[in-house]
Amino acid sequence: MNIIKVSAGSRTSAVAGAIAGVVREHRRADVQAIGAGAVNQSIKAIAIARNYLQEDGIDIICVPEFTSVDIDGKERTALRLVIEPR
Amino acid sequence: MNIIKVSAGSRTSAVAGAIAGVVREHRRADVQAIGAGAVNQSIKAIAIARNYLQEDGIDIICVPEFTSVDIDGKERTALRLVIEPR
Numbered sequence: 001m002n003i004i005k006v007s008a009g010s011r012t013s014a015v016a017g018a019i020a021g022v023v024r025e026h027r028r029a030d031v032q033a034i035g036a037g038a039v040n041q042s043i044k045a046i047a048i049a050r051n052y053l054q055e056d057g058i059d060i061i062c063v064p065e066f067t068s069v070d071i072d073g074k075e076r077t078a079l080r081l082v083i084e085p086r
Numbered sequence: 087m088n089i090i091k092v093s094a095g096s097r098t099s100a101v102a103g104a105i106a107g108v109v110r111e112h113r114r115a116d117v118q119a120i121g122a123g124a125v126n127q128s129i130k131a132i133a134i135a136r137n138y139l140q141e142d143g144i145d146i147i148c149v150p151e152f153t154s155v156d157i158d159g160k161e162r163t164a165l166r167l168v169i170e171p172r
Binding site for chain 2: 008035036037039040043044046047050061062063064065066079081086
């Protein structure tokens with residue numbers, strides 16, 4: 001499963017396009033964000049992707065959960081946002 | 087409808103408790119956040135509220151959307167997070 005990794009500097013429209021593309025193909029997308037800026041860009045991107053996908057009759061929802069990721073050998077807490085059709 | 091307004095300084099556990107309480111009573115909660123810090127606290131709180139509510143057999147999902155709010159006479163863009171059982 002591909003994970004869409006979002007940073008504070010990610011462009012929301014680019015992330016939204018990636019989410020919409022993955023959901024169209026796989027019926028699910030996983031977004032991973034570490035830190036407030038990255039989470040904010042992720043949620044804005046999901047709101048934009050909802051508009052894109054509504055034009056295709058797909059109504060997406062989001063399930064946030066905590067996950068641990070290894071960054072340079074250190075364990076960090078990330079937010080995983082699972083995106084699926086309702 | 088009560089809206090749970092979250093700021094960057096809101097405690098996630100307190101917001102999570104509020105979300106869980108409103109969902110238990112009304113089957114839906116609306117969270118409003120302006121700015122990256124507030125959005126981050128909101129999403130962390132929703133992830134915590136999911137764990138609280140799973141113990142009651144309620145599996146919540148989140149639908150992010152943009153909304154306009156009036157702050158001191160100025161229009162600002164906020165994120166509205168609608169939380170419902172799946």
